[in-house]
Structures are given as structure tokens and as C-alpha cells.
Amino acid sequence: MPELPDVEGYRRILADEGEGRRVDEVRVADPGVLREVTPGRLRRALRGRRIEAADRHGKWLVARTDGPALLLHFGMTGRLVGCPADDPPHRHDRVVFDLDDGRQLRFRDQRKLQGIRLAGDRAAVDRLLAGQGPDALSVDAAGLDRLLAGRRAGVKAVLTDQSVLAGLGNLLADEILWRARIHPSRRTDGLDRAERRRLADAMRRVLRDSVRAGHVPTAGVWLTAHRDDAEPTCPRCGGPLRRDRIAGRTTAWCPHCQPPP
Template identity: 55%
Template sequence: MPELPDVEGFRQALLTCGRRRSVTDIDVRDTGVLRGVTEKRLRRELTGKLLGKAWRHGKWLFVPVGGGPTLVFHFGMTGSLRCCSSDEPIETHDRIVLKLDGTRNLRYRDQRKLQGVRLARDTAVDRILDGLGPDALAVNRGEFLDLLSGRRGTVKSALMDQSVIAGLGNLLCDEILWRARVDPRTPARNLSEKALRRIHAAMGRVLATSVRAGCVPPRRSWLTGRRDDTAPLCPRCGGSMRSCRVTGRRTVWCPQCQT
């Protein structure tokens, strides 16, 4: 599932491919990814318009369109945004193709179509942002402590709640809590200030590396690189890792290290 580092990578691809380029045509290959906008309106609002500088908040990507609405992407479980050459073959799950002046096009690729593409005026963008917490890359330690201290539910559910902190998903949360040596099932309100400081520091380190990689890297020295093994062993202590469902998501942790 695309998380903050993936979406930041999509933003960089868009900047490389489309910034200050005009949309010459739009090929909507599957209207099932359109959210609140028709194919006709999408074509009318974008064709001939310049794409501005894309920006991101959490897992949402926003692209200003010259003098008009903002093009908004949310990638759900399987979405991505690709910068391709115009002669590159279309793939099965390429749902929307924005053809740009020059030899490039942008492709919204998505297998499961759980989210999709919107057009939003300023007030609609504000409504999206109002439902989100601060971006995970921008949260300082004091703000982080305020956001999590005393919250009901597990620490993992608090971290994954986009209205608390925007951008963290399942892989990031498991990696962050493993590095901070905190059991993901721990009630957030039971965490000491010292533990919360460790989580915030781990979040910063994990995000910095993951943004550079454009994903949560599956390194063998990371929990992420071991979680899908048949019998995963902790990269730190070598003990057997456990898994269960937390907030409806498969959660992996080390019972020896995360107490």
C-alpha cells in the first residue's frame, strides 16, 4: 500500500515529467477511478492547461492546474503515478493517461481501484486537509507528544490514524515501533514520555531513509525485510517474531525486543 515515501516518489516523478508542461490530451481508460468528476469534465478542465508544482500532504498528492481546479490523487492500496515515454506500451492497469507536450505522459496505474483521481476547488482541498493531521515529515517532537499523549487505543492505531498524523501506513508503523522497541499493542496513553520520544526519533530516521528510497525499503537489516519470511526472525536479536491483527492490519513485532 503506498505510504508517505511512495507518494513523495510519485510527486518527484510528476515534477520531473509534467511540471510546466501542458496537457495535450487525456485517455481515460477506466472511469472506475474517477471520484466526483466525469470524464467529460476532466477533459474540459485539463486539456491545454499547464500542470503546476505538485505538493503532498500525507498520502494525498495535489497538482495545481493553470487557473483552474486542483488535480488530486489518492492511491489506495495499489495505485501509483508513472512518468513514461509516449511510445512505451500501455499496461493493463493504466487507468488514466495524461498526454503532455513533448514525448512524456503521466499514467495513473491502479489494480484494485479503491481510491482514484479527483478535481477539487480550493474549498474542497481545504475539506480534505481538514480531515488530516499534520504531515508526518513535519511533526516536531513537542507536537508529536501532544498528539499521542493520552489517546485511547493502541499506539499503532494512533500512528495509523490519518486524522492524527498523516502519511504513516502499516509497514512504516511496524518498522518505527520495532526500532523504538515498543510493542504495537501498547495503549498509547500508557506510554511514557521517554517512549514517545523514542518513537518520534525512530519515525524521523525511518522516513528519511524511506523517502530517499521512494518506498519502505525491504532491507534484511529492517523488520520490513523479514516480515514476509515463512518464520521471520528479528534482525536485531535473532528471536522469532510474532504477528497478529492490530487495527485490522497484519502486525509484526519482536516479543523479545518490543516490550
Template identity: 60%
Template sequence: MPELPDVEGFRKVLQSCAQGRVIRHVDVRDAGVLHGVSARRLRDALEGRRITRVERHGKWLLARTGGPTLALHFGMTGLLLCAHPDDAAEPHDRVLFTLARDRQLRYRDQRKLQGLWLADDASDVVRLLADQGPDALTVDREEFETALASHRGRVKAVLIDQSVLAGLGNLLADEILWRARLRPATPANALTGPERRRLYTQMRRTLRPAVTAGRVPPRPTWLTGHRDAPDPHCPRCGTALRRSRVGGRTTVWCPECQGEANGDGKEEGT
């Protein structure tokens, strides 16, 4: 599932492929990824428009034109790529934006759980993102700590709640909590001041290299590099990793580094 680092990578693709260029043609191959806009209206609104600025907020991308704004969300399987217009389209290429003779932006998505929106003006963009919290990459420490202290839910569930903090997903939350040595099921408002500060610091330290890699990298020294192993062990202490359900998501954690289960819910298979 694309998380903040993946979407930041898509932002760079969109910027390098399309920013400053005129959308010459919009080919909607599957209207099932359009939300609140028809294929015809999307074409009429965007063809002939120049993409002037590209932004990301959490898992959302915004392509601004000085008029309508194209908003993209990638769900679980979406991605964005720059191709040549003569390249054969893949079965899951849903919308193609031809920008020049040699440039075509493609929205590709297998499961079609999210897709594309069209915001007519700035107020529409505000309404579209109204339920999003501050971006995890740019949120300051005070705002981050205040958000955690005001929520009683389990800290893992709070971290992946986009209305609290935009951009974090399952892999990032597990990685950050492991680095911060905090149990995923600890109530967010029960964290101490030093724990909240440690969590913020580890979030920043995790996001920087992940954004550079364009993904949550499965490095040997990262939890992410071990979580899918047949017999996963903690890369820090060697303890067998546990799997639980927190916030409806499979959660991987180390009972030694992050403390034994205490209200963590049933482990999978029990």
C-alpha cells in the same frame, strides 16, 4: 500498499514529468477511478492547463494548475509513472495525461480502491484534506507528542490513523515501533514522555532513508527485511517474531525487544 515514501517517489515522478508543462490531452480509460467528477469534466477542466506546482500531504498528491487542482490517492495498488505517448498502455493504466510529444503521465491501479479527484479551488482542496492529520515527514515533535497523548487507542492503530498522522502505513508503523522498542498494542496515551520522544526520533530516522529509497526498504538490518520470511526472526536479537492483529492489520513485532504480549490481542492462528 503505497505509504509516504512511495507517494513521495510519485511526487518526484509527477514533478519531473509534468511540472511546468501544459496538459495537452486527458484520456480517461476507466472512469471507475474518478471521484465526484466525470471524464468529460476532468478533460474540460485540465486540458490546456499548466501544472504549476506539485505537493504531497500524507498519501495524497496535489497537482496545482493555478485553477483546478488534481488530487491523486493510490489506495493499495496505485502508482504513477512517466511514459512515452507511443508506448502501449498497460491493462491497469486508468488515466493518461499527455504533456508533450514525448511525455505522458499515467495513473495505474489494479484494484481501484482510490483514484483521482478534482478540486475547483483552494477551499475545495481544504475540504478534501480536512480529515487528514499533520504530515508524518514534517510534523514537529510537540505536535506529534500531543497527538499521541490525546488518543487512548493502541499506539500502532494511532500511528496508521490518517486523521492523527498522515502518511504512515502498516510497514512503517511496525518498523518504527520495533526501532523504538515499544509494544504495538500499548495505549498511545499511556506512553511516557521519553517513550514518545523516542518514537518520534525513530520515526524521523526511519522515514529519511525510506524516502530516499522511494519505499520501505527490506534491508537485512530492518524488521521489514525479515517480516515475510517463512520463519522470521528479529534482526536485532534473533528472537522469533510474533504476528498479532492491531488496528485490524497484521502486526509483526519482537516479544524480546518490544516486550511480551500484554493485552496485545490474540495472535494469529490462536
């Protein structure tokens, strides 16, 4: 599932491939990915517009033009692809944007759980993103303390709640909690000052390295590399990992490094 580092990678694609270029045509192969906009309206709104900026907030990508803005959410299986116009079509290319330099941006998505929205102006973008918490990449230790203050839910549920903190998904939350040595079902209001500091440090390091890679890394020293093994083991202590549903998601943790509450 695309999380903050993946979407930051798509933002770079949009910036590198799209910024300063004109949208010559919009071709909708599957309107099932459009949200509250018809194919005809999307085409009329964007044709001839120049892409001015590529922004990201949490898991949302915002393409700002010299007119309206386009908001893309990638759900479970979406991605943004930049390619030459003569590249063979992919069966999951749902919307294709033809640019004036002969290249294309393609919104590719298998399951179509989220999709594309159109915002007429900056105020409309702000309204669409109003339910999002601050972008996780912008939150420091003091900011995380403020976000956690007074919350009683399990810490994984809080970290993955986009209205609290935008951008963290299942893989990132498990990685951060494993590095901070905090069990994912610990109540947030039960974390002491040292644990909250470890959590903030782990979040900063995991996001920094993930954004650099453009995805949640699967190197051997990462929990992510082992969580789906047949017999997963902790890359830190070598003990067996546990897997269960916590906060509604399949969760991996080390019972030795992350003692249960």
C-alpha cells in the same frame, strides 16, 4: 500499499515530468478510478492547463495547474508512472495524461480502491484534505507529544489513523514501533516520556531513510525485510517475530525487543 515515502516518490515524478508542461489530452480508460467527477468534466477541466506545482500531504498527491487541481490517492495498488507516449500500454493504466513534450503521466492501479478527484481551487483542495492530520514528515518530537496527548487507543492504531497523523501505513508503523522497542498494542496514554522520545526519533529516522529510497526499504536491517518470511526472525536480536492482527492490520513485532503490555 503506497505510504508516505512512495507518494513522495510519485510527487518527484510529477514534479520532474509535469511541472511547467501543458496537458494536451486526458484519456480515461477506466472511469472506475474517478471520484465525483465524470471523464468528460475531467477532460474539459484539464485540457490545455499547465501543471504548476506538485504537492503531497500524507498519502495524497496534489497536482496544481493554472486552473483546477487534481488530487490522487493510490489506495492499495496505485502508482504514478512517467513514460514516453509510445511506451506499450499497461492493462492497469486507468487514466493517461498526454503532455506537450510527447511524454505521458499514467495513473496505474490494479484494485481501484481510491483514485482521482478534481478540485476547482485551493479552498476546494483544503476541504478535501480537511480530515487529514498533519503530514508525518513535518511532525517533530514536541508535535508528536501533542498529537498523542490524551489518547487511549493502542499506539499502532493511533499512528495509522490518518486523521491524527497523515502518511503512515502498516509497514511504516510496524517499522517505527520495532525501532522504538514499543509493542504495537501498548496504550498510547501509557507511554512514558522516554518511550515517546524513542518513538519520535524512530519516526524521524524511518521517514528520512524511506523518503530517500522512495519506498519503505527492504534491506536486511529493516523489519520490513523479514516480516513476510516463512519463519521470520528479528534483524536485531535474532529471535522469532510474531504476526497477528492488531488495529485491524496484519502486524509484525519482536516479543523480545517489544515486550507485550
